[in-house]
Amino acid sequence: MSEVTFSRLVLASNNAGKLKELQAMLGAHIEVLPQSQFISEEAEETGLSFIENAIIKARHAARASGLPALADDSGLAVDALGGAPGIYSARYADGQGDAANNAKLLDALKNVPDDQRGARFICALALVRHADDPVPIICEGAWEGRILHAAKGEHGFGYDPLFLVPELGVSSAELPAEQKNQLSHRARAMVLLRQRLGLA
Ligand SMILES: O=c1nc[nH]c2c1ncn2[C@H]1C[C@H](O)[C@@H](COP(=O)(O)OP(=O)(O)OP(=O)(O)O)O1
Numbered sequence: 278m279s280e281v282t283f284s285r286l287v288l289a290s291n292n293a294g295k296l297k298e299l300q301a302m303l304g305a306h307i308e309v310l311p312q313s314q315f316i317s318e319e320a321e322e323t324g325l326s327f328i329e330n331a332i333i334k335a336r337h338a339a340r341a342s343g344l345p346a347l348a349d350d351s352g353l354a355v356d357a358l359g360g361a362p363g364i365y366s367a368r369y370a371d372g373q374g375d376a377a378n379n380a381k382l383l384d385a386l387k388n389v390p391d392d393q394r395g396a397r398f399i400c401a402l403a404l405v406r407h408a409d410d411p412v413p414i415i416c417e418g419a420w421e422g423r424i425l426h427a428a429k430g431e432h433g434f435g436y437d438p439l440f441l442v443p444e445l446g447v448s449s450a451e452l453p454a455e456q457k458n459q460l461s462h463r464a465r466a467m468v469l470l471r472q473r474l475g476l477a
Pocket residue numbers: 289290291292295322334349350351352353366367368378398433434435436437461463
């Protein structure tokens with residue numbers, strides 16, 4: 278059942294990897310515009326949960342564009358680190374980027390044996406119809422895996438080279454985009470969002 282009808286929305290992200298994946302998942306249904314067309318300033322991610330940060334980012338893009346906006350706040354929760362880096366995944370190595378984040382994660386886990394290297398990617402999607410929408414649509418997805426001992430694969434972005442997909446025996450950076458987009462935390466959240474929007 279559809280509770281919302283519109284044909285365009287702004288993707289409230291500046292992450293090229295995410296934008297590509299979200300575009301591939303939604304583009305067939307809705308015209309999606311990157312927020313860079315409207316604003317360059319990033320929203321401050323002051324929330325303490327993925328959901329709070331997704332809502333903050335969606336409102337920021339909706340305010341700048343005057344259009345409905347969809348944000349994705351996501352990250353990696355590692356069991357041996359008590360769920361870190363979690364919402365701080367992008368900032369784990371103090372803003373030095375993906376390679377530094379991955380190096381820091383490998384170092385933090387260097388003495389952790391395989392059976393204790395469980396982790397999951399989490400994605401929270403928030404869609405607001407306008408900046409002050411009191412009823413954001415929220416959908417979440419998770420993807421279970423394990424942290425490898427060294428990077429593998431060239432696809433994807435972020436922590437993909439370190440994330441083992443146990444059923445397939447490969448890292449998520451070794452999956453072609455089409456396959457990651459069927460399996461990932463983002464894909465799972467997006468299935469729920471499409472249902473909520475009546476696009477399924
Ligand atoms: O599928 C994924 N494959 C690998 N890594 C991933 C994935 N999904 C999230 N991640 C990592 C990247 C980044 O370290 C953090 C997201 O941080 P997050 O603040 O949500 O995104 P961001 O700052 O890169 O872009 P923006 O806020 O503009 O959407 O989690």
